[in-house]
Amino acid sequence: MSKKRSADNIEGKLKRLEEITNTLEDSETNLEDSLELFEEGVKLSKECFSILEKAELKVTTLKKDLSKLNNLIEE
Amino acid sequence: MSEVKEQIFSVSEITKSIKFILESTFEKISIEGEISNFKAHGSGHWYFNLKDEGAVINCTMWKGVNNYVFFSPEDGMKVIVTGRVTVYPPRGSYQIDVRSMKPSGIWELQAAFERLKRKLFDEGLFDEQYKKSIPAFPKKIGLVTAPDGAAVKDMISVAERRFPLVELVIAPTKVQGAGAAENIVENIHKLNYLKDIDVIILARGGGSIEDLWAFNEEIVAREIFKSKIPIITGVGHEVDFTIADFVSDLRAPTPSVAMELATPDIEELKNFIKDSYSLSCDLIEENLNEYEDDIEQFVNSYSFRFPFEKIRKFSQSLDFSTLKINNAIEKKMNIISNKIALVSKSLEAHDIEKSLKKGFALIKQNAKFVTRKKNYSVNNPVTIKFYDGEIEIS
Numbered sequence: 001m002s003k004k005r006s007a008d009n010i011e012g013k014l015k016r017l018e019e020i021t022n023t024l025e026d027s028e029t030n031l032e033d034s035l036e037l038f039e040e041g042v043k044l045s046k047e048c049f050s051i052l053e054k055a056e057l058k059v060t061t062l063k064k065d066l067s068k069l070n071n072l073i074e075e
Numbered sequence: 076m077s078e079v080k081e082q083i084f085s086v087s088e089i090t091k092s093i094k095f096i097l098e099s100t101f102e103k104i105s106i107e108g109e110i111s112n113f114k115a116h117g118s119g120h121w122y123f124n125l126k127d128e129g130a131v132i133n134c135t136m137w138k139g140v141n142n143y144v145f146f147s148p149e150d151g152m153k154v155i156v157t158g159r160v161t162v163y164p165p166r167g168s169y170q171i172d173v174r175s176m177k178p179s180g181i182w183e184l185q186a187a188f189e190r191l192k193r194k195l196f197d198e199g200l201f202d203e204q205y206k207k208s209i210p211a212f213p214k215k216i217g218l219v220t221a222p223d224g225a226a227v228k229d230m231i232s233v234a235e236r237r238f239p240l241v242e243l244v245i246a247p248t249k250v251q252g253a254g255a256a257e258n259i260v261e262n263i264h265k266l267n268y269l270k271d272i273d274v275i276i277l278a279r280g281g282g283s284i285e286d287l288w289a290f291n292e293e294i295v296a297r298e299i300f301k302s303k304i305p306i307i308t309g310v311g312h313e314v315d316f317t318i319a320d321f322v323s324d325l326r327a328p329t330p331s332v333a334m335e336l337a338t339p340d341i342e343e344l345k346n347f348i349k350d351s352y353s354l355s356c357d358l359i360e361e362n363l364n365e366y367e368d369d370i371e372q373f374v375n376s377y378s379f380r381f382p383f384e385k386i387r388k389f390s391q392s393l394d395f396s397t398l399k400i401n402n403a404i405e406k407k408m409n410i411i412s413n414k415i416a417l418v419s420k421s422l423e424a425h426d427i428e429k430s431l432k433k434g435f436a437l438i439k440q441n442a443k444f445v446t447r448k449k450n451y452s453v454n455n456p457v458t459i460k461f462y463d464g465e466i467e468i469s
Contacts, residue, residue, distance in 0.1 A: 011212035017351045024358040038359045045352045052341055055239040062246040
């Protein structure tokens, strides 16, 4: 794992964003918590947007004879 | 008795003659027949019979030439083989050394397709319960496809547009002709060993039934079924259904659609984020307004105002009392100070009277008592005050 791809992060972040709006919709949540969640949500939105804006497609080709792969298969 | 002396052959001699006659006569022939007893030996050679209603003939097809057959022959399939007759003296048998084989008609392939479909269906390979779900946010997608075809280009551009966060791992694959099925199997297998592939797309652009045949092969179907990674198929055009489509976890009508099914749409994600953001803003504002209303209501409520009223009343009565006290004290002070003035005056007077009674007298000039020599003026009139009266001397 050289460079951590952000796809899993964005999945988590989007889920969290949904959770936050659901909690905010819940009238039982107190003001202090709501404000904290709101702040978190705004931060998350910005992060997600920046991840999506910066994304660049990566294309690699599986080599015909991967020695690493062959070792794996033999194991 | 015949005069002609019968020619007697040894077994070898006659076999040699037969071999010569047969092999030279049938050097290149094509035969149509139905396959039976088909065996693909571990060595790579094929052994089978061709038959029709009246006869059977043995056939062999060697490894190396059978590589070029694009489909897997099976019992019952009607084929046309091309080859030559060979004789095997040690066993006294003859056979066809097959050089090429093709289905005797497109319907043969259709029939093979239906047979395999039926068989795999009965085995449960198409059952919904085995279908793996496709992850919503793939990190890596493996592409089992030709590296230079239109299909791969289409898929790359779809991924670029829809979800550029993904990484595509292309496994360059032979997708038609002899060996294609084996190559597809190998690459699905390899991608499974990579561990970090989230979904595999098995794809090929449109073509004839022969072109797409690899996707109807049993080994491909079984490898798709075996794969731990979910597989989406996008083979040919919308009308083309292959065995691979039935066994895969999700069937797409084309390679491009396969990529669409494998990736979330970035525009939708952005809209989701925007919506969540504005919804959060609305909710928090609403929430704050509610609190504001609550506070206002509370502040205006009687019970909240009551203490202030009480304080106001207290302070009013305090003011009133203070005023009263002040007035009373002032009055008393006035009386006292008047009394003091009176007493002190009489005291003062009483004092002088005492001295005068003893015989002292006071000298007054200009209505003022002269108590020191330096204050005395010779030229002014003088009044002498005695106990019993005053004398004026001018």
